[in-house]
Amino acid sequence: DGGITQSPKYLFRKEGQNVTLSCEQNLNHDAMYWYRQDPGQGLRLIYYSQIVNDFQKGDIAEGYSVSREKKESFPLTVTSAQKNPTAFYLCASRGGQPNTEAFFGQGTRLTVV
Amino acid sequence: AQSVTQLGSHVSVSEGALVLLRCNYSSSVPPYLFWYVQYPNQGLQLLLKYTSAATLVKGINGFEAEFKKSETSFHLTKPSAHMSDAAEYFCAVSVGANSKLTFGKGITLSVRP
Numbered sequence: 001d002g003g004i005t006q007s008p009k010y011l012f013r014k015e016g017q018n019v020t021l022s023c024e025q026n027l028n029h030d031a032m033y034w035y036r037q038d039p040g041q042g043l044r045l046i047y048y049s050q051i052v053n054d055f056q057k058g059d060i061a062e063g064y065s066v067s068r069e070k071k072e073s074f075p076l077t078v079t080s081a082q083k084n085p086t087a088f089y090l091c092a093s094r095g096g097q098p099n100t101e102a103f104f105g106q107g108t109r110l111t112v113v
Numbered sequence: 114a115q116s117v118t119q120l121g122s123h124v125s126v127s128e129g130a131l132v133l134l135r136c137n138y139s140s141s142v143p144p145y146l147f148w149y150v151q152y153p154n155q156g157l158q159l160l161l162k163y164t165s166a167a168t169l170v171k172g173i174n175g176f177e178a179e180f181k182k183s184e185t186s187f188h189l190t191k192p193s194a195h196m197s198d199a200a201e202y203f204c205a206v207s208v209g210a211n212s213k214l215t216f217g218k219g220i221t222l223s224v225r226p
Contacts, residue, residue: 006156033214040122042203042218043157058213090156094214098207099145099164102214104156 002027006091006105013085013112021076021108023091029103030096032074036060037088037107046089049074050096078110085112115140115208119217127225132191134220136178136204139185146187147205147214148178157203163187174198199224 004025013019025032031050035043045058049068063082068074074093078085088109092102116139126132138144145164149157161172168180174197178189187204204217 035216040218042119043216045213045215048213088154092157092214099162101147101159101162102157102205104149104158106156107154109154 004091004093004103004105006089006108009106009108011108011110013110015112016080018080019078019085019110021078021089021091021110023074023076023105024072025074025093025103026072027093027103028071029093030071031094032068033092033094033102034058034064034066034074034076035090035092037090043090046076085110115144115206115213115215117204117206117215117217119204119220121220122218123221123223125223125225126194128196129193132176132189132194132198132222134189134202134204134222136187136189136217137185138187138204138206140206140208142208145207146178146180147207148172148176148187148189149203149205149216150174151201151203151219160189160202194222194224196224196226198222 007022033048034046044060047066049055065077090107091105094102118137147162148160151157161170163180171177176191201219203219207214
């Protein structure tokens, strides 16, 4: 089945540690996105990539990093510089045209203690 | 820059009553508009989308939305609410060729028996 897979579903880390969230898609989509979701704040865009080996900062990129070495994969690293990393993280992918919908993974809930 | 406004964070209706969730957009060029639904601890699922064809768009689970350019609105409706409609609903906008998808803050729909 085609889809987008995020792993793990739940992740716990100690403060000060970097952590990498996985996102893989087999939909052959060019564009991939990372969003952060906090209660009452909707989805805020962290990074997005429209093509392999290229990505752009979203609205809240500070403290995060990404790579896009393969079309299928767009991992997100939450660094120790992110001051409030505990949140629900959603990955999405989309075809290249602006009239196409995004497909979402099931999310990763990160808790930093 | 594109943006979406979803007024109110919570809507409560009785089972069988009309559901109306409001979405207004801001865009300097013709937009593409989307409604998504999210159940707890899950990713987002597309309900429907407007891509400049028909202004009245029908989606899954009995939902529909009407694009009104004069009001810059894309409100979501359902004639008769069901308990299973209780979820969070997000409106999103995309314009131009950069494929960036911008979300509103979301509305939580509660359905009373």
